[in-house]
Amino acid sequence: LFRSVKSGIMYAIVLGLILLLRGIVGAFFWMLNYEAATRIKYGSLALLYRKVVHLKTMKDKTVGDIVNFISNDGQRLWDGIIMGPFIIGGPMILVMGCVYSVVYLG
Numbered sequence: 001l002f003r004s005v006k007s008g009i010m011y012a013i014v015l016g017l018i019l020l021l022r023g024i025v026g027a028f029f030w031m032l033n034y035e036a037a038t039r040i041k042y043g044s045l046a047l048l049y050r051k052v053v054h055l056k057t058m059k060d061k062t063v064g065d066i067v068n069f070i071s072n073d074g075q076r077l078w079d080g081i082i083m084g085p086f087i088i089g090g091p092m093i094l095v096m097g098c099v100y101s102v103v104y105l106g
Contacts, residue, residue: 029085037081045074 048070058066 033082033085037078040081041074041078044077045070048073 052066052070
């Protein structure tokens with residue numbers, strides 16, 4: 001009985017440490033996604049604004065239309081970079097979970 005209680009406490013401590021490590025690693029990758037999204041979004045916005053400034057004519061577009069278009073594109077880039085790893089990783093986690101369930105649970 002003492003040995004099973006001791007091993008149970010050890011499993012609980014190890015599980016807690018693994019969850020702590022998972023949280024730290026997840027926060028680190030979230031930070032990297034935000035940094036990459038910020039750089040790509042504002043770099044592309046700078047390129048688009050420079051292109052708009054050098055336009056000779058805007059044909060049937062107003063300044064508000066162009067600024068709105070550029071802002072929406074920047075937000076789409078931001079969202080894609082922030083949520084992209086979750087979209088890519090989600091199916092992989094699903095498959096690995098199914099394989100784990102079949103192998104270990106039968």
